Amino acid sequence: MSIFELEAESRSDTGKGASRRLRRTGKIPAIVYGGEQDPEAISLSHSEILKRLDHEAFYSHILTLSVDGKQTKAVLRDMQRHPAKPIIMHMDFMRVDESKPIRVHVPLHFVGEDKAPGAKAGGLVTHEMIEVELDVLPKHLPEYIEVDLSGLNVGESLHLSDLKLPESGVLVELARGEGHDAAVVSIHARRGAAATEGEEAEGGEEAAAED
Numbered sequence: 557m558s559i560f561e562l563e564a565e566s567r568s569d570t571g572k573g574a575s576r577r578l579r580r581t582g583k584i585p586a587i588v589y590g591g592e593q594d595p596e597a598i599s600l601s602h603s604e605i606l607k608r609l610d611h612e613a614f615y616s617h618i619l620t621l622s623v624d625g626k627q628t629k630a631v632l633r634d635m636q637r638h639p640a641k642p643i644i645m646h647m648d649f650m651r652v653d654e655s656k657p658i659r660v661h662v663p664l665h666f667v668g669e670d671k672a673p674g675a676k677a678g679g680l681v682t683h684e685m686i687e688v689e690l691d692v693l694p695k696h697l698p699e700y701i702e703v704d705l706s707g708l709n710v711g712e713s714l715h716l717s718d719l720k721l722p723e724s725g726v727l728v729e730l731a732r733g734e735g736h737d738a739a740v741v742s743i744h745a746r747r748g749a750a751a752t753e754g755e756e757a758e759g760g761e762e763a764a765a766e767d
Contacts, residue, residue, distance in 0.1 A: 668706030
């Protein structure tokens, strides 16, 4: 079975007590909502979900939920983990309408750092974000957005407006208007390097004065 296909069962018992009983049997309580249908309480196999969580694409991909044999397209909207144990406590899925945009968090993949002039010069690469929030049609949903640093110099940054988006994709932050074009990645001069350069410059000026 594909990592994007999940077998689930509908459930009628809800509440904290029912959820605890469900977890003791190796199941995860979950809910599917959205679209024109009412929210539906379901349960999933904890062991099967754990296998899928190792795949980054699982978090930003259209999933097929097979609930008692009936298939539903959905995306993962929220997941609650136990604070101290490797246990998934609850999951939320949102139904997908292929004709309407969905809002998802998409991971960023940074490439070209080894070629960036700023990095080669000893600059410090700072990732200001690791993901972005995107409105996009389901058919255009990317697994990730690539950020190419290969042309970046010391003191320069790439911003949200520099990202190459998929067809129909709109960044939620940019849509909020002027002043929201935040930096995604930057290359800064290292403090130690800057201090050393300043000391060298001062030393050169003193030597020139003595001459």
